[in-house]
Amino acid sequence: QQPVQSPQAVILREGEDAVINCSSSKALYSVHWYRQKHGEAPVFLMILLKGGEQKGHDKISASFNEKKQQSSLYLTASQLSYSGTYFCGTVENAGGTSYGKLTFGQGTILTVHP
Amino acid sequence: GAGVSQSPSNKVTEKGKDVELRCDPISGHTALYWYRQSLGQGLEFLIYFQGNSAPDKSGLPSDRFSAERTGGSVSTLTIQRTQQEDSAVYLCASSLVSGPRSYNEQFFGPGTRLTVL
Numbered sequence: 001q002q003p004v005q006s007p008q009a010v011i012l013r014e015g016e017d018a019v020i021n022c023s024s025s026k027a028l029y030s031v032h033w034y035r036q037k038h039g040e041a042p043v044f045l046m047i048l049l050k051g052g053e054q055k056g057h058d059k060i061s062a063s064f065n066e067k068k069q070q071s072s073l074y075l076t077a078s079q080l081s082y083s084g085t086y087f088c089g090t091v092e093n094a095g096g097t098s099y100g101k102l103t104f105g106q107g108t109i110l111t112v113h114p
Numbered sequence: 115g116a117g118v119s120q121s122p123s124n125k126v127t128e129k130g131k132d133v134e135l136r137c138d139p140i141s142g143h144t145a146l147y148w149y150r151q152s153l154g155q156g157l158e159f160l161i162y163f164q165g166n167s168a169p170d171k172s173g174l175p176s177d178r179f180s181a182e183r184t185g186g187s188v189s190t191l192t193i194q195r196t197q198q199e200d201s202a203v204y205l206c207a208s209s210l211v212s213g214p215r216s217y218n219e220q221f222f223g224p225g226t227r228l229t230v231l
Contacts, residue, residue, distance in 0.1 A: 002156065030218065032218075032219075032220070034222075040224070041118075041205065041222035041223060041224050041225060042157070042205070042222045043222070044219050044220065044221065047218070047219055055219065087156060087157065089157070091218070101159050101162055101170050101172070101173075102147070102149075102157075102159060102220065103159060104149075104156045104157040104158075104159075105156060106155070106156045107156050
């Protein structure tokens, strides 16, 4: 079952902030965030592991609430280049061979205007 | 290579034909993944390779879909007797490792746009 993202779409002006949420009904091992521009491949932004470790770009921040199986991506002082579709991908905490399987949310379309 | 490459970039085929899609992962990446993205939709997991074996192929939609990986590098996704609903962008990704306590950061290729007429 895929995670649920909210909101489905966000419109911002340059410099404004946004939060994109990702919620799963499954126990999670990790949450990944990607941004995809139209016609391009998804680009890695951030990964958050169960237990608190995380890795990502300096200008991107995110949180992972392990008890609620929820993650949020924080975009501050948005720039025009932030426009795109943001996907969260989750890896379930099923152990064994499940580490490679990312289940993606339906995406959040972010548009930043000048 | 510098990144994940896929070929062809576009493929138009007739219903009922077989197609092969190729993925060259980043050199040294042991894990390789195939996803499918239909128009305006999210990414759908198809199969995951660790080395040459596929621990998880649960996302393959039917037995018309198969994939293999050789030499721990190149992978081929084959779709037999293509149907119109197979039309989508097929994305390949690779990661350095995949396992407990690994970040499993996945790098995506540009995709192959498959159109079945």
